[in-house]
Amino acid sequence: MPIYEYRCRECSHEFELLVRGPMTPACASCGSAELDRLISLPRVHSDARKERSLAAAKKRDVKLGSERTRAQREYELSHND
CATH class of the missing domain: 1.20.5 (Single alpha-helices involved in coiled-coils or other helix-helix interfaces)
Structure with a gap:
């Protein structure tokens, strides 16, 4: 269960999200599904x-x-x- 970092294309909000299975992530601020997954440094x-x-x-x-x-x-x- 990886934690990914995302940036919303609509409101530019950046957030982390624990992704489970076929879950479709949405912006925590505006609810948009138009997200860019960011590259995280380990x-x-x-x-x-x-x-x-x-x-x-x-x-x-x-x-x-x-x-x-x-x-x-x-x-x-x-x-x-």
């Missing part, structure tokens, strides 16, 4: 990009973890009865 994920994303996520998680630890410690010290 998303490509390389190993290098995946590594950079994982490194950034780990760095973010370490920072959030230390902030949570500091906040927990401050809470415990301020509520020490």
Whole structure:
């Protein structure tokens, strides 16, 4: 079930649509069936990009973890009865 991008010839509205079986797409704005299917670029994920994303996520998680630890410690010290 591919998702296609379309441009309406009548109103120039661009939209995406999930096309199922023999379904005939229509413009989401004006209802016209006079559409041009646009060429979409596929998303490509390389190993290098995946590594950079994982490194950034780990760095973010370490920072959030230390902030949570500091906040927990401050809470415990301020509520020490």
